[in-house]
Amino acid sequence: xxxxxxxxxxxxxxxxxxxxxxxxxxxxxxxxxxxxxxxxxxxxxxxxxxxxxxxxxxxxxxxxxxxxxxxxxxxxxxxxxxxxxxxxxxxxxxxxxxxxxxxxxxxxxxxxxxxxxxxxxxxxxxxxxxxxxxxxxxxxxxxxxxxxxxxxxxxxxxxxxxxxxxxxxxxxxxxxxxxxxxxxxxxxxxxxxxxxxxxxxxxxxxxxxxxxxxxxxxxxxxxxxxxxxxxxxxxxxxxxxxxxxxxxxxxxxxxxxxxxxxxxxxxxxxxxxxxxxxxxxxxxx
Amino acid sequence: xxxxxxxxxxxxxxxxxxxxxxxxxxxxxxxxxxxxxxxxxxxxxxxxxxxxxxxxxxxxxxxxxxxxxxxxxxxxxxxxxxxxxxxxxxxxxxxxxxxxxxxxxxxxxxxxxxxxxxxxxxxxxxxxxxxxxxxxxxxxxxxxxxxxxxxxxxxxxxxxxxxxxxxxxxxxxxxxxxxxxxxxxxxxxxxxxxxxxxxxxxxxxxxxxxxxxxxxxxxxxxxxxxxxxxxxxxxxxxxxxxxxxxxxxxxxxxxxxxxxxxxxxxxxxxxxxxxxxxxxxxxxxxxxxxxxxxxxxxxxxxxxxxxxxxxxxxxxxxxxxxxxxxxxxxxxxxxxxxxxxxxxxxxxxxxxxxxxxxxxxxxxxxxxxxxxxxxxxxxxxxxxxxxxxxxxxxxxxxxx
Numbered sequence: 001x002x003x004x005x006x007x008x009x010x011x012x013x014x015x016x017x018x019x020x021x022x023x024x025x026x027x028x029x030x031x032x033x034x035x036x037x038x039x040x041x042x043x044x045x046x047x048x049x050x051x052x053x054x055x056x057x058x059x060x061x062x063x064x065x066x067x068x069x070x071x072x073x074x075x076x077x078x079x080x081x082x083x084x085x086x087x088x089x090x091x092x093x094x095x096x097x098x099x100x101x102x103x104x105x106x107x108x109x110x111x112x113x114x115x116x117x118x119x120x121x122x123x124x125x126x127x128x129x130x131x132x133x134x135x136x137x138x139x140x141x142x143x144x145x146x147x148x149x150x151x152x153x154x155x156x157x158x159x160x161x162x163x164x165x166x167x168x169x170x171x172x173x174x175x176x177x178x179x180x181x182x183x184x185x186x187x188x189x190x191x192x193x194x195x196x197x198x199x200x201x202x203x204x205x206x207x208x209x210x211x212x213x214x215x216x217x218x219x220x221x222x223x224x225x226x227x228x229x230x231x232x233x234x235x236x237x238x239x240x241x242x243x244x245x246x247x248x249x250x251x252x253x254x255x256x257x258x259x260x261x262x263x264x265x266x267x268x269x270x271x272x273x274x275x276x277x278x279x280x281x282x283x284x285x
Numbered sequence: 286x287x288x289x290x291x292x293x294x295x296x297x298x299x300x301x302x303x304x305x306x307x308x309x310x311x312x313x314x315x316x317x318x319x320x321x322x323x324x325x326x327x328x329x330x331x332x333x334x335x336x337x338x339x340x341x342x343x344x345x346x347x348x349x350x351x352x353x354x355x356x357x358x359x360x361x362x363x364x365x366x367x368x369x370x371x372x373x374x375x376x377x378x379x380x381x382x383x384x385x386x387x388x389x390x391x392x393x394x395x396x397x398x399x400x401x402x403x404x405x406x407x408x409x410x411x412x413x414x415x416x417x418x419x420x421x422x423x424x425x426x427x428x429x430x431x432x433x434x435x436x437x438x439x440x441x442x443x444x445x446x447x448x449x450x451x452x453x454x455x456x457x458x459x460x461x462x463x464x465x466x467x468x469x470x471x472x473x474x475x476x477x478x479x480x481x482x483x484x485x486x487x488x489x490x491x492x493x494x495x496x497x498x499x500x501x502x503x504x505x506x507x508x509x510x511x512x513x514x515x516x517x518x519x520x521x522x523x524x525x526x527x528x529x530x531x532x533x534x535x536x537x538x539x540x541x542x543x544x545x546x547x548x549x550x551x552x553x554x555x556x557x558x559x560x561x562x563x564x565x566x567x568x569x570x571x572x573x574x575x576x577x578x579x580x581x582x583x584x585x586x587x588x589x590x591x592x593x594x595x596x597x598x599x600x601x602x603x604x605x606x607x608x609x610x611x612x613x614x615x616x617x618x619x620x621x622x623x624x625x626x627x628x629x630x631x632x633x634x635x636x637x638x639x640x641x642x643x644x645x646x647x648x649x650x651x652x653x654x655x656x657x658x659x660x661x662x663x664x665x666x667x668x669x670x671x672x673x674x675x676x677x678x679x680x681x682x683x684x685x
Contacts (some may be wrong), residue, residue, distance in 0.1 A: 045674070051408055063678075067678075067682070068682075069681055069682040069685060072685060073685075131543075135547045135549050136547050136548045137547065138547075153479075153532075153549070154532060154549065233540075235533075236531075236532055236533045237528065237531045237532070237533050237534055238684075239681075239684050239685075244681060247677075247680075247681065248677075249385065253384055253385050254674070254677070
């Protein structure tokens with residue numbers, strides 16, 4: 001009884017107690033781990049036993065910047081992430097528009113569940129399903145054959161297809177939420193003023209949902225940037241940033257270099273967020 | 286005191302080995318790793334105690350089958366019944382993965398190939414093994430004892446499991462005529478471009494080096510694990526030329542089996558075990574051991590220096606290297622068993638002849654996985670060799 005009294009009289013203490021656990025988690029577990037990563041990136045490694053040597057060195061970053069293969073892998077990964085984002089945005093927009101503006105209330109609910117449904121299944125199951133579909137004699141080649149085409153096989157195209165499929169819900173939902181907030185009266189006003197559908201789309205709808213598309217793109221872009229499993233399953237002989245990190249932890253057991261490599265997606269993501277911020281999209285989230 | 290005892294034991298074993306004439310140094314498997322470093326001082330087990338009730342096993346796929354893959358293939362359950370140690374098995378795909386997992390200290394025993402064993406010894410992750418506590422050790426083929434990849438200075442660090450070669454596998458219905466050697470996967474503009482597979486590990490560089498050793502004598506490669514910078518560059522160039530023709534690199538045996546089944550892969554390096562699985566699924570595949578030799582493995586069960594279940598771990602090593610389990614596991618995996626008595630217990634009576642189990646000369650033709658280190662393993666004193674770190678770096682560059 002007394003304790004509730006104290007908490008009641010001191011709102012500062014109350015807020016402090018309420019915020020302490022999440023702040024502790026954010027500070028220690030989340031930012032702490034990130035800090036440990038950066039520190040590790042400046043250590044060396046005994047190449048024979050794989051033991052980490054705790055002496056300061058810039059060697060990892062030197063290798064990262066001077067050896068061409070890491071630049072290639074970084075550019076390839078950014079390219080894949082950008083393409084996945086574009087593919088998702090192009091597919092997600094009509095779907096979200098239909099859900100938000102055309103479908104009845106009942107259909108809307110069903111569609112939201114349908115979009116969320118793939119998230120109930122395991123990532124691996126979905127990736128392996130794509131491996132089966134894209135393989136020789138798989139579903140894709142069967143569908144494409146009447147048109148004189150064939151499956152793209154395992155490679156970068158397969159990676160983009162698979163990742164675009166995996167992250168699609170993360171693009172649809174923000175755009176859907178953005179379109180929900182767009183009043184139907186705006187569309188009607190635009191039509192009344194003589195704008196065609198295309199003009200309404202370009203000058204009314206797109207500018208309003210742009211922040212939502214950007215929000216979705218942050219998900220698809222960052223998720224792709226860190227992915228290394230899909231490329232192992234459907235990527236053929238290709239590798240992405242995540243694979244280099246994984247191989248340096250798992251194969252070479254070179255934790256310091258893996259840590260240095262892991263800073264690359266962090267830097268890319270920070271640059272992306274900074275660019276997004278300049279467009280003002282983040283203010284409207 | 287502890288140290289002097291270990292040293293004494295090591296000396297006794299070293300003399301024993303010398304007396305048996307089993308010192309290392311066959312043509313195909315010489316490794317200078319043994320003398321070139323001082324292992325950390327890890328105490329050896331002196332006597333067996335009561336079983337702890339469980340053992341955590343880290344193994345190559347197919348080495349610890351409990352009937353869950355195939356009901357008739359089970360040598361783990363009898364072990365559990367006999368010793369009361371519950372076996373928790375984890376399979377790994379590459380030696381590097383095994384090394385990383387062993388460093389966690391959560392596993393008691395590991396089936397280590399030569400490219401992991403020395404690194405495990407040097408980092409102190411495994412303990413010397415007291416072979417006097419292992420009844421099965423007496424029956425191990427003499428040419429597998431005290432070798433460069435399972436002992437240091439005459440002290441055994443494990444008990445041998447078996448050995449075999451990396452083979453060339455192809456789809457008989459699609460690849461015609463049948464390939465004759467490793468040239469099939471390394472040649473320029475192969476008719477099977479885009480359908481070739483290779484093993485996804487830096488150690489695969491040795492396969493390219495072995496091919497160069499046989500085809501380009503000018504490079505002067507004497508041991509595919511002892512490459513100076515120029516020789517490594519040549520191997521890397523060969524692998525970069527192979528890279529556009531590779532459909533995918535495999536380290537997960539199921540992935541390779543599936544790729545051969547679907548026809549996404551038609552030709553490439555494999556283990557007999559994978560070929561057996563594919564054949565059981567009626568996939569038309571065949572394997573060969575090219576005349577020019579091949580890389581291969583010689584596996585040793587090692588015990589973790591941090592093991593909390595060391596009695597169960599010793600019981601497992603004794604069991605798996607014992608005639609019955611060794612026969613079953615070697616036959617299932619498709620390799621020569623290390624235990625000489627295992628040959629009487631295989632279901633196929635000609636198995637040991639097929640796999641040359643007692644044939645030291647054949648065994649010497651295989652270049653066993655060994656960790657490349659700075660000191661050249663082929664005994665060159667005037668050259669500096671590339672180490673595994675450089676190989677790993679090169680492997681990333683090859684994949685591009």
